[in-house]
Amino acid sequence: MSALLDVASLDAGYAGLGIVSDVSLEVGAGELVAVLGPNGAGKSTLLRAISGIEATRTGGSVRFEGRDIGGMRADRIAKLGLVHVPEGRQLFTELTVDDNIRLGAFGRPRAFVERALGEAYERFPQLEARRTSTAFALSGGEQQMLAIARALASEPKLLMLDEPSTGLAPRIVAAIFETIADLRKRGTSVLLVEQNAYLTLRVADRAYVLEHGRIVLSGPATELANDARVRAIYLGGSSEE
Amino acid sequence: MLQLVVAGLTVGSGYALVALGIHIILRATRVINFAQGEFVVLGGLLAYSVTNVLHANVWLGLVVATAGGFAIGLVYERFVLRPAARGGELAVTIVSIGCVYVLLYGHSLVWGSLPLPLPYFSGGEADVVWRAGGVQIAAQQLWVLGFLGLALGALAFFFEGTTYGKAIRASANSPVGAALVGIDVDRARSVSVAIAIALAAFGGVIVGPITLVGGAAGVGIAIKGFVGAVIGGLDSPVGCAVGGLLVGVVEKLLEGRLGYGASDPIVYGLLIVALLVRPQGLFGSRRAIRD
Numbered sequence: 206m207s208a209l210l211d212v213a214s215l216d217a218g219y220a221g222l223g224i225v226s227d228v229s230l231e232v233g234a235g236e237l238v239a240v241l242g243p244n245g246a247g248k249s250t251l252l253r254a255i256s257g258i259e260a261t262r263t264g265g266s267v268r269f270e271g272r273d274i275g276g277m278r279a280d281r282i283a284k285l286g287l288v289h290v291p292e293g294r295q296l297f298t299e300l301t302v303d304d305n306i307r308l309g310a311f312g313r314p315r316a317f318v319e320r321a322l323g324e325a326y327e328r329f330p331q332l333e334a335r336r337t338s339t340a341f342a343l344s345g346g347e348q349q350m351l352a353i354a355r356a357l358a359s360e361p362k363l364l365m366l367d368e369p370s371t372g373l374a375p376r377i378v379a380a381i382f383e384t385i386a387d388l389r390k391r392g393t394s395v396l397l398v399e400q401n402a403y404l405t406l407r408v409a410d411r412a413y414v415l416e417h418g419r420i421v422l423s424g425p426a427t428e429l430a431n432d433a434r435v436r437a438i439y440l441g442g443s444s445e446e
Numbered sequence: 447m448l449q450l451v452v453a454g455l456t457v458g459s460g461y462a463l464v465a466l467g468i469h470i471i472l473r474a475t476r477v478i479n480f481a482q483g484e485f486v487v488l489g490g491l492l493a494y495s496v497t498n499v500l501h502a503n504v505w506l507g508l509v510v511a512t513a514g515g516f517a518i519g520l521v522y523e524r525f526v527l528r529p530a531a532r533g534g535e536l537a538v539t540i541v542s543i544g545c546v547y548v549l550l551y552g553h554s555l556v557w558g559s560l561p562l563p564l565p566y567f568s569g570g571e572a573d574v575v576w577r578a579g580g581v582q583i584a585a586q587q588l589w590v591l592g593f594l595g596l597a598l599g600a601l602a603f604f605f606e607g608t609t610y611g612k613a614i615r616a617s618a619n620s621p622v623g624a625a626l627v628g629i630d631v632d633r634a635r636s637v638s639v640a641i642a643i644a645l646a647a648f649g650g651v652i653v654g655p656i657t658l659v660g661g662a663a664g665v666g667i668a669i670k671g672f673v674g675a676v677i678g679g680l681d682s683p684v685g686c687a688v689g690g691l692l693v694g695v696v697e698k699l700l701e702g703r704l705g706y707g708a709s710d711p712i713v714y715g716l717l718i719v720a721l722l723v724r725p726q727g728l729f730g731s732r733r734a735i736r737d
């Protein structure tokens with residue numbers, strides 16, 4: 206049985222500008238895998254190359270459930286159950302919270318959509334109170350919740366989250382990580398890109414470290430959390446403990 | 447006076463449909479389609495062929511022109527706007543202006559360059575006219591207003607009440623976000639343009655019996671529709687409809703006072719005044735100008 210997501214020797218970038226090189230990475234069914242790395246390392250580019258938005262793949266392969274998805278259109282990839290919550294969220298700011306979530310399940314039968322809406326509000330009661338406001342009017346934390354709720358509405362097999370905790374208050378960050386841990390428990394596979402290495406390594410099964418577009422380190426999260434280099438650079442003396 | 451207002455609302459309905467088309471295409475592609483008026487003319491001419499060449503009734507003409515407009519819109523988006531978009535937004539705008547002349551010439555090759563008649567919807571070559579308190583109302587004027595209302599209702603239902611309508615709005619709002627939830631953004635864009643062209647063609651048929659169809663009317667219709675959209679607010683569908691009607695009324699009132707031909711410079715002057723006084727339009731939001 207091969208991995209759910211299998212990225213092999215991927216090269217990717219923007220219009221002739223190579224950013225990510227020779228990246229190999231796997232996410233197994235039910236696994237929570239993290240990608241850590243400094244600003245500008247190419248983490249977002251990696252996710253974009255996988256989901257088919259903005260970045261282009263110039264070499265290597267991307268397989269999802271054994272199927273080659275390199276070069277497939279983004280909307281087709283999403284329909285296969287690989288859903289990306291990008292940096293900047295890309296919400297439909299002019300539409301209501303309700304409609305954002307409903308469109309997350311675009312193309313599904315009405316009953317499926319309504320059930321997804323109910324589940325989203327069960328998970329994020331705070332959003333239900335704002336269901337008729339436009340996404341534009343939400344706070345940063347609520348927008349991040351909405352972005353995750355919209356992505357989950359289609360019941361993805363693999364969710365890719367790009368820095369979901371950035372710019373949010375500690376209390377909201379904790380809530381987002383709780384959601385991520387809960388997804389893991391329910392069997393949704395997650396590929397998580399984060400700056401917050403401490404919390405990330407606590408919820409993840411495995412992690413990769415990306416620097417200058419290359420994987421420099423990988424292994425089980427617990428091992429990485431004890432790695433001297435990771436401790437020095439990403440856990441910054443680990444004052445949070 | 448009231449007489450002129452009624453006449454103004456009738457031609458204004460055509461401008462309102464053009465303004466709405468400009469709004470829809472602007473949202474979907476971020477460009478102003480100046481060829482919108484030529485598609486009004488084309489709709490009228492298609493209906494002319496159905497009624498006067500094939501001798502079928504005007505309702506079939508209305509259906510053929512609207513459906514034909516939709517199909518032509520798909521082709522126009524796929525083979526004109528989309529390739530031009532690689533050259534940037536300015537390139538698309540210029541290409542759309544080029545299309546005005548291509549269509550103008552194309553129409554005259556097929557249909558000649560003289561305006562042609564369309565039958566009145568109530569039947570025959572002379573329209574039914576009612577008089578009420580000194581005002582004359584022709585049946586066709588009521589048809590026009592009724593069909594405008596119908597078109598506005600259908601649009602509102604589609605964009606506010608259906609999943610695909612919302613998906614089109616979502617694609618305009620955030621193309622990347624739309625692709626990530628599984629919406630085919632290219633197709634949403636095609637359908638938007640097709641709807642806009644269908645609206646223009648539809649407008650050409652309903653107003654056609656009053657204004658005649660064909661000739662060089664398209665440029666004026668496009669510009670007045672654009673003026674209506676700017677006055678009402680390019681980012682507001684309600685504003686576009688109201689703005690289009692307003693331009694029609696102002697045009698007819700001025701024509702009534704100053705004679706035929708005097709109204710155009712003043713209507714275009716109105717555009718400048720509107721841009722100076724309220725650039726976002728009557729119903730537009732300030733945010734739209736910044737984008």
Ligand SMILES: Nc1ncnc2c1ncn2[C@@H]1O[C@H](COP(=O)(O)OP(=O)(O)OP(=O)(O)O)[C@@H](O)[C@H]1O
Pocket residue numbers: 219222224242243244245246247248249250251259292
């Ligand atoms: N759309 C783009 N076009 C061209 N270059 C880009 C684009 N987006 C990012 N880059 C460049 O690619 C490199 C990697 O950026 P990327 O956003 O992938 O890094 P990141 O690891 O996600 O960083 P951060 O932690 O700040 O989000 C940077 O040098 C950036 O300038």
Ligand SMILES: [Mg+2]
Pocket residue numbers: 248249250292367368
């Ligand atoms: Mg990033």
